[in-house]
Amino acid sequence: MPLPLVHFMSGLPRSGSTLLAAILRQNPVVAEAGYISPVAPMIVKLSSVMVEGEYQTEFDTETRDRVLRGVLLNYYGKxxxxxxxxxxxxxxxxxxxxxxxxxxxxxxxxxxxxxxxxPARIIDSFERLIQKNPLLGSKIVPIERRGNLYSRIDYILAADGPFGFCWRAFNEAYFGDMAHNLIVVDYDRLVNDPGGTMAILTDALQLPAWRYDFERVQFEEPVAFDHNLNSPGQHIVRERVGAVHRRLAIPPRNCVATGGGHILARS
Known part of the structure; x- marks a missing residue:
């Protein structure tokens, strides 16, 4: 059996990665594509054992590559x-x-x-998810930061928050020397022109051309994963791809500063 072709998905939260994965899985050559996996943190932690500490002398470059590559291949199995x-x-x-x-x-x-x-829509999506389950107390935001909307937004945008970390990570990659390895998919472009977006993406990933069905998108919700975060419905995918127009659930004059002097605002 040939070794699989491996690609990755990253970027900003609440930006359509689950929807995109569900669509990509319609292509018969895509064996696995889903919600966030533990593979990357496993590789990072294992790598640290190999390059520092008492065992670093036991791993040459070939061994390190083989072991780290095997984490992903063995996680997904045969x-x-x-x-x-x-x-x-x-x-x-x-x-x-x-x-x-x-x-x-x-x-x-x-x-x-x-x-x-x-970003305003991402913050709005987080807030809607939190408000959707008021009795559970979503673990997306630590309990001490859930007091009001503004404290929740401050945490979401913080350097270690669910948006702040990803924003910095994306900018690191986008402005880095290997930016040519990235394929940036805008959520609004995906839901308003799914056919055109998927045609470009399919070609960029070297997948065989496929007629994706945007009227019947199916994805098995990771119930245990979402419930562990007290956030059921976090990865629900609507069956039909399309834009949903709605007013923001955050105050109209909300302005929050992020790192580096950037301001995210909604007028």
Whole structure:
């Protein structure tokens, strides 16, 4: 069986990565593509054992590459190879934007799909998800930061918050020396022109052309994963691809400063 072709998915949260993965899985050569996996943090932690401390002398470059590559391949297990086609794995993690060089070293020729979206809409999406489950107390925001809307937004935008970290990671990759490995997919472009967006993406990922069905998108919701974060419905995908127009759930004059002097505002 041929080794799978590996690509990655990263970028900003609440920006359509689950929807995009669900659409990509319609292509018969895509064996795996889903919500965030533990592969990237496993590789990062294992790598630190190999390059520092008492065991670093036991790993040469070839051994390190083989072991780290094996983490991903063994996590996804034995993949069915479509006839005369090389199976494709698309691993999803926000960390990949901070490890573009590592991804390319382990899987040469791989690309990183970066899903992006208007930051105000991302914050709005987080707030709607939190408000949707008021009795659970979503673990997306620590309990001590849930007091009011503004404290929640401050945490979401913080350097270690769910948007702040990803924003910095994406900028690191986008303005880095390996930016040519990125494929940036804008959420609004995806939902307003899914056919055109998927045609470009399919070609960029070297997948065989496929007629994707944007009227019947199916994705098995990771119920246990979402409930563990007290955020059921976090990865629900609507069956029909299309834009949903709605007013923001955050105050109209909300302005929050982020690192580096940038201001995210909604007028």
């Amino acid at each position: 993949l069915p190879a479509p006839e005369r086609q090389r199976p494709v794995i698309i691993d999803n993690s926000r960390i990949w934007c901070t490890r573009v060089g590592l991804a390319n070293a382990l899987f040469p020729g791989s690309r990183i799909i970066c899903c992006v979206r208007d």
